[in-house]
Amino acid sequence: xxxxxxxxxxxxxxxxxxxxxxxxxxxxxxxxxxxxxxxxxxxxxxxxxxxxxxxxxxxxxxxxxxxxxxxxxxxxxxxxxxxxxxxxxxxxxxxxxxxxxxxxxxxxxxxxxxxxxxxxxxxxxxxxxxxxxxxxxxxxxxxxxxxxxxxxxxxxxxxxxxxxxxxxxxxxxxxxxxxxxxxxxxxxxxxxxxxxxxxxxxxxxxxxxxxxxxxxxxxxxxxxxxxxxxxxxxxxxxxxxxxxxxxxxxxxxxxxxxxxxxxxxxxxxxxxxxxxxxxxxxxxxxxxxxxxxxxxxxxxxxxxxxxxxxxxxxxxxxxxxxxxxxxxxxxxxxxxxxxxxxxxxxxxxxxxxxxxxxxxxxxxxxxxxxxxxxxxxxxxxxxxxxxxxxxxxxxxxxxxxxxxxxxxxxxxxxxxxxxxxxxx
Amino acid sequence: xxxxxxxxxxxxxxxxxxxxxxxxxxxxxxxxxxxxxxxxxxxxxxxxxxxxxxxxxxxxxxxxxxxxxxxxxxxxxxxxxxxxxxxxxxxxxxxxxxxxxxxxxxxxxxxxxxxxxxxxxxxxxxxxxxxxxxxxxxxxxxxxxxxxxxxxxxxxxxxxxxxxxxxxxxxxxxxxxxxxxxxxxxxxxxxxxxxxxxxxxxxxxxxxxxxxxxxxxxxxxxxxxxxxxxxxxxxxxxxxxxxxxxxxxxxxxxxxxxxxxxxxxxxxxxxxxxxxxxxxxxxxxxxxxxxxxxxxxxxxxxxxxxxxxxxxxxxxxxxxxxxxxxxxxxxxxxxxxxxxxxxxxxxxxxxxxxxxxxxxxxxxxxxxxxxxxxxxxxxxxxxxxxxxxxxxxxxxxxxxxxxxxxxxxxxxxxxxxxxxxxxx
Numbered sequence: 008x009x010x011x012x013x014x015x016x017x018x019x020x021x022x023x024x025x026x027x028x029x030x031x032x033x034x035x036x037x038x039x040x041x042x043x044x045x046x047x048x049x050x051x052x053x054x055x056x057x058x059x060x061x062x063x064x065x066x067x068x069x070x071x072x073x074x075x076x077x078x079x080x081x082x083x084x085x086x087x088x089x090x091x092x093x094x095x096x097x098x099x100x101x102x103x104x105x106x107x108x109x110x111x112x113x114x115x116x117x118x119x120x121x122x123x124x125x126x127x128x129x130x131x132x133x134x135x136x137x138x139x140x141x142x143x144x145x146x147x148x149x150x151x152x153x154x155x156x157x158x159x160x161x162x163x164x165x166x167x168x169x170x171x172x173x174x175x176x177x178x179x180x181x182x183x184x185x186x187x188x189x190x191x192x193x194x195x196x197x198x199x200x201x202x203x204x205x206x207x208x209x210x211x212x213x214x215x216x217x218x219x220x221x222x223x224x225x226x227x228x229x230x231x232x233x234x235x236x237x238x239x240x241x242x243x244x245x246x247x248x249x250x251x252x253x254x255x256x257x258x259x260x261x262x263x264x265x266x267x268x269x270x271x272x273x274x275x276x277x278x279x280x281x282x283x284x285x286x287x288x289x290x291x292x293x294x295x296x297x298x299x300x301x302x303x304x305x306x307x308x309x310x311x312x313x314x315x316x317x318x319x320x321x322x323x324x325x326x327x328x329x330x331x332x333x334x335x336x337x338x339x340x341x342x343x344x345x346x347x348x349x350x351x352x353x354x355x356x357x358x359x360x361x362x363x364x365x366x367x368x369x370x371x372x373x374x375x376x377x378x379x380x381x382x383x384x385x386x387x388x389x390x391x392x393x394x395x396x397x398x399x400x401x402x403x404x405x406x407x408x409x410x411x412x413x414x415x416x417x418x419x420x421x422x423x424x425x426x427x428x429x430x431x
Numbered sequence: 432x433x434x435x436x437x438x439x440x441x442x443x444x445x446x447x448x449x450x451x452x453x454x455x456x457x458x459x460x461x462x463x464x465x466x467x468x469x470x471x472x473x474x475x476x477x478x479x480x481x482x483x484x485x486x487x488x489x490x491x492x493x494x495x496x497x498x499x500x501x502x503x504x505x506x507x508x509x510x511x512x513x514x515x516x517x518x519x520x521x522x523x524x525x526x527x528x529x530x531x532x533x534x535x536x537x538x539x540x541x542x543x544x545x546x547x548x549x550x551x552x553x554x555x556x557x558x559x560x561x562x563x564x565x566x567x568x569x570x571x572x573x574x575x576x577x578x579x580x581x582x583x584x585x586x587x588x589x590x591x592x593x594x595x596x597x598x599x600x601x602x603x604x605x606x607x608x609x610x611x612x613x614x615x616x617x618x619x620x621x622x623x624x625x626x627x628x629x630x631x632x633x634x635x636x637x638x639x640x641x642x643x644x645x646x647x648x649x650x651x652x653x654x655x656x657x658x659x660x661x662x663x664x665x666x667x668x669x670x671x672x673x674x675x676x677x678x679x680x681x682x683x684x685x686x687x688x689x690x691x692x693x694x695x696x697x698x699x700x701x702x703x704x705x706x707x708x709x710x711x712x713x714x715x716x717x718x719x720x721x722x723x724x725x726x727x728x729x730x731x732x733x734x735x736x737x738x739x740x741x742x743x744x745x746x747x748x749x750x751x752x753x754x755x756x757x758x759x760x761x762x763x764x765x766x767x768x769x770x771x772x773x774x775x776x777x778x779x780x781x782x783x784x785x786x787x788x789x790x791x792x793x794x795x796x797x798x799x800x801x802x803x804x805x806x807x808x809x810x811x812x813x814x815x816x817x818x819x820x821x822x823x824x825x826x827x828x829x830x831x832x833x834x835x836x837x838x839x840x841x842x843x844x845x846x847x848x849x850x851x852x853x854x855x
Contacts, residue, residue, distance in 0.1 A: 200712045285709040288624045290741040296725065299732045299740045306730040308723045313737045316723045317714040 008032045008386040011085040011109070013070050013100050014092035015039040015048045017321060018114065018157075021367045021375030022091060023048040023063070025414075027056040029379065031386040036083045038068035051366075070096040076103020085109045087385070089378060094118055094208070101138060101152065110150050110385070112378055114157025115208075116255045119215060126216050127230045133218060133258045138395050146394035153381060153390075156398045158334040158354075158370070159185050159271075160255040161377040166336035166352035166418075167260055169403035174350055174420075178266040178340040183256050184351070186240045186247040186274025187332035189358055189369065191324050200282065201319045203328065203370045210292045210311060213275065213283050217251035220261045220269040228253075231287075232280055239431040240274065240333045241421055242355045247274035259397040266340075286314060325368040328358045332369045335419075337428055349428035351421040354410070376416065380409055432456045432810040435509040435533070437494050437524050438516035439463040439472045441745065442538065442581075445791045445799030446515060447472040447487070449838075451480040453803065455810040460507045462492035475790075494520040500527020509533045511809070513802060518542055518632070525562060525576065534574050534809070536802055538581025539632075540679045543639060550640050551654045557642060557682045562819050570818035577805060577814075580822045582758040582778075582794070583609050583695075584679040585801040590760035590776035590842075591684055593827035598774055598844075602690040603764040607680050608775070610664045610671040610698025611756035613782055613793065615748050624706065625743045627752065627794045634716045634735060637699065637707050641675035644685045644693040652677075655711070656704055663855040664698065664757045665845055666779045671698035683821040690764075710738060749792040752782045756793045759843075761852055773852035775845040778834070800840065804833055 008031060012019055015037050023037055039045040045065035053060040064083070069075045070092045076099065080088065088104035090097065090113035097117045104111035116135035123131070138154050145152045155161060163183045171178055191201035202209050216228035232250040239246045254271035261269050275283070286292045291314055296307040335353025342348030356376075358369035365372055381398060384390040390401040398406070410416050424430065432455060436443055439461050447461055463469040469489035477484040488507070493499045494516045500523065504512065512528035514521065514537035521541045528535035540559035547555070562578055569576045579585060587607045595602060615625035626633050640652035656674040663670045678695035685693050699707070710716045715738055720731040759777025766772030780800075782793035789796055805822060808814040814825040822830075834840050848854065 281705065282709050282713065285706055289706065289738065291715065291738065293741065297737070297740045299736050301720065301730060301732045301736070303731065306725060306732060307727065308725045308730060308732055308737065310737055310741050312723050312725070313721070313732065313734055314713065314715065316721045317717065317734050 008382065009034040009084055009086045010089050010382065011036045011038060011076075011079055011083060011087070012089045012091060013038055013068055013076065014090070015045040016091065017367065017371040018375045019091035020048045021365055021372045022089065022379055024051060024365050024367070025375055025379045027052045027059055029383060030059070031383040032062065034062050034064070034083065036064045036066055036079065036085065038066045038079060040067065040069060042067035071099050073099040073103035073106060076100055077107035080104065080107030080109045087112060087382060089382065090114070093205070098137060101141070104152070105141070105144055105148070105150065108148060108150070111145070111152040112156055112381060113154050114161060114374055114378055116154050116160070119253060121216055122228070127228055130216075130218055130226050130228050133226065134253065134255045135258050142395035149393055151385070151392050152395045153385070154395060154397060155255045155259055156378050156381045157374040158377055159183060160259060161398055162334050162354055163256055163336045164259060164397055164399035165403045165406050167264060167338060168399040169407060170336065170338040170350060170352060171264060172403060174342060175338060175340045175348060176343050176345065178264070178338055180268040180270070180339045181260055181264070181266050182337045183254065183271040183335070184238050184249060184274065184337050185272070185334055186238060186244060186249060187330060187369070188244045188247070189328055189330040189332055191319070191328050193327070199319070201321075201324055202279075203321055203324060203332070203368055205321060206315050206318050207311060210283065210286065210314075212252050212254065213273065214287055214292055215253040217271070218253050218257045219251065220257050222267045226258070232284070234272070236272070236429060238272070238274065238429045241351070241353060241419055241431065242331060242333070244331055244333055244355070248277050248280065249274045250280060260399055262397075263400055321368070321371070325358070325362040325366060328362070328368050331355050331357045332373060334373060339425060339428060347425040349423045349425040351423060351428070352418065353421070354416065354418045376414065380406060380414060383409065432806065433458040433508055433510045434513050434806065435460045435462060435500075435503055435507065435511070436513045436515060437462055437492055437500065438514070439469040440515065441791065441795040442799045443515035444472045445789055445796045446513065446803055448475060448789050448791070449799055449803045451476045451483055453807060454483070455807045456486065458486050458488070458507065460488045460490055460503065460509065462490045462503060464491065464493060466491035495523050497523040497527035497530060500524055501531035504528065504531025504533045511536060511806060513806065514538070522561060525565070528576070529565070529568055529572070529574065532572060532574070535569070535576040536580055536805060537578050538585060538798055538802055540579050540584070543677060545640055546652070551652055554642055554650050554652050557650065558677065558679045559682050566819035573817055575809070575816050576819040577809070578819060578821060579679045579683055580802050580805045581798040582801055583607060584683060585822055586758050586778055587680055587760045588683060588821055588823035589827045589830050591688060591762060592823040593831060594760065594762040594774060594776060595688055596827060598766060599762060599764045599772060600767050600769065601765040602688070602762055604692040604694070604762070605684055605688070605690050606761045607678065607695040607759070608662050608664075608673055608698065608761050609696070609758055610662060610668060610673060611754060611793070612668045612671070613752055613754040613756055615743070615752050617751070623743070625745075625748055626703075627745055627748060627756070627792055629745060630739050630742050631735060634707065634710065634738075636676050636678065637697065638711050638716055639677040641695070642677050642681045643675065644681050646691045650682070656708065658696070660696070660853060662696070662698065662853045665775070665777060665843055665855065666755060666757070668755055668757055668779070672701050672704065673698045674704060684823055686821075687824055745792070745795070749782070749786040749790060752786070752792050755779050755781045756797060758797060763849060763852060771849040773847045773849040775847060775852070776842065777845070778840065778842045800838065804830060804838060807833065
């Protein structure tokens with residue numbers, strides 16, 4: 008397996024570090040718009056895993072240019088393009104892999120477009136639709152695009168598949184629930200507002216109309232922050248207010264899995280929801296530039312870019328953050344024994360541990376972990392396929408076994424009261 | 432009286448329109464950085480009050496340049512400089528009047544500087560300190576600087592003085608309370624977030640440490656939004672959450688009035704407080720420029736300027752706004768009859784009325800009303816003095832009589848339960 012990793016930001020860097028502990032690949036070309044950033048990741052391997060350092064190369068790439076991606080595929084005889092850049096580059100990287108004749112993986116999918124007149128009821132283009140529409144192009148070339156294989160989407164899909172295969176005879180609802188108790192402190196030890204993921208992406212996810220799927224109704228949308236509920240997360244995280252947000256799983260799982268309802272809830276917490284609602288009420292989430300006075304005369308900036316500029320860079324937070332993040336899937340229905348069942352399957356990452364071992368904060372590291380394992384399963388042939396597929400289309404057990412036994416990452420399974428599955 | 436009005440923004444324009452109904456001046460030179468804006472105000476007089484139009488001239492001015500102010504004073508033989516620009520130009524306009532040999536008036540005072548190490552306990556330079564320090568320079572030239580003579584500070588000070596002279600034998604506390612029920616709707620009829628005053632100034636007022644004065648302690652500061660209380664405003668406005676904010680009155684009244692405590696509370700309402708706290712938590716209130724990506728490359732903008740840019744221009748809101756604003760002073764202590772007394776003295780402006788009659792929204796119009804009456808009292812010699820003085824240093828009764836009888840603006844006086852003065 009010869010991998011082109013596109014993007015050496017927080018997630019890309021963690022992919023390098025996690026992969027450097029494994030042995031399933033022949034080459035990883037680390038490519039970034041900023042070649043120095045790619046080199047930093049490769050230097051870490053040189054410093055920490057000298058035995059595999061010769062398998063890593065740093066180079067530069069323009070992820071917005073599919074020809075540039077295809078050229079690197081050809082130059083390095085790449086078999087798998089691992090996309091780790093912002094979702095707005097999904098189409099060009101995906102197309103570049105296809106044109107270059109390589110398999111493709113990502114952790115976030117092509118962006119959605121809201122319905123022009125009925126945004127809070129009717130979906131228009133959903134997350135990943137653009138990619139699913141090109142499945143036959145990959146299949147024709149005998150190539151696989153494994154999309155949405157990060158933490159969420161990714162391990163959340165794998166948990167759903169595991170539940171369907173091993174825990175349930177009939178599934179009523181699949182509800183992805185993501186939450187944590189991460190806290191960032193400033194130098195004075197005071198808690199500060201600092202999202203652990205790009206605020207740009209967080210706003211995109213949270214202010215877009217949430218997507219829900221129901222068997223009888225198909226896909227539909229709601230206003231932002233709908234159906235708030237308090238869910239108790241495991242391992243000491245505790246109760247967090249969760250709301251519906253737009254997320255890939257809802258477009259993925261109903262394609263091949265049987266259920267009555269699929270939804271995604273994000274444990275934003277009351278404070279974060281308030282911040283996002285305030286930004287939206289003021290128009291500070293907008294991406295259309297506004298004219299602003301400056302010492303250099305009037306300039307044109309997108310308010311959302313200004314919000315991103317005033318907040319701490321998520322990549323810089325690792326050492327100032329404490330707490331855990333939990334990616335998981337609540338499945339309800341009829342268990343294999345015929346009785347009502349509600350099970351929350353999850354993986355928790357502790358940010359002090361990830362920072363100590365990888366210099367990464369937990370959300371970023373957890374996102375990076377899943378594609379590395381996916382690549383390893385593809386390398387060994389345990390997972391195989393062609394066309395555009397999600398991780399829920401592969402056997403979940405070898406993934407979860409590898410995760411626990413070889414990557415040393417336990418995952419959990421909480422059976423809960425089917426009448427009140429939000430309570431631990 | 433020959434007046435140089437510096438600034439033809441919302442307040443300056445209203446000063447022109449209110450003054451055009453009166454007859455106490457020989458000349459008003461309307462000066463703005465943008466001469467077209469000054470001309471618009473003068474054109475309104477030509478169109479609506481042809482009889483006095485010959486007394487108005489439009490010209491341009493750089494309010495940041497005291498020599499420019501002094502030159503206009505000389506050119507037009509100005510007797511009174513009326514400052515109606517942003518507080519950051521107070522020093523240059525004030526100095527220009529002094530240098531040119533003219534009397535001076537303003538509605539907001541020189542800016543404060545917070546204490547470098549103990550901002551939430553200890554005041555450093557207070558609002559207006561810079562001006563009070565120059566009192567003898569005005570007095571030596573036999574000139575008056577009547578500072579803080581708008582709505583608040585201004586009519587609030589006059590109410591305090593009236594209460595001291597006519598309603599109380601001993602004052603315990605003077606608490607200025609400003610509140611309203613103004614609402615702005617968009618074209619679809621939905622309520623939108625749109626401050627009725629420059630967001631730049633609102634942030635400055637509300638996020639600076641509030642100033643409080645106590646007889647035994649002197650001036651001290653607190654963290655923002657301290658001592659929240661719900662106060663019921665009169666004339667249908669109703670209950671509004673009010674918090675301490677930094678305001679001029681607290682530096683003004685204790686200089687010449689007897690009381691145990693002086694404070695200022697702003698009826699921001701729960702939603703607005705939340706917005707300001709969120710902006711502050713994210714750092715979007717900052718005035719130091721940050722580097723932001725843009726289509727023209729990286730640019731440098733102050734986050735607070737971006738917030739101002741995304742919000743509707745307060746000057747554009749008049750026709751979309753409904754509701755009332757109330758400027759008033761709650762005085763508690765021992766009444767003239769020797770029994771406990773709590774009286775709220777106030778003036779209310781209804782924004783639909785001010786818009787219909789003056790094309791101004793209520794807050795701006797109310798601010799403009801007070802200096803015009805002050806100028807009229809100075810022109811008639813009813814008020815006179817030298818040095819730097821606040822409106823509370825003049826007899827309040829002729830002001831309030833003129834307000835009611837000649838300007839047709841009733842003012843109110845609510846006697847309240849001394850045990851619970853927040854309730855109507």
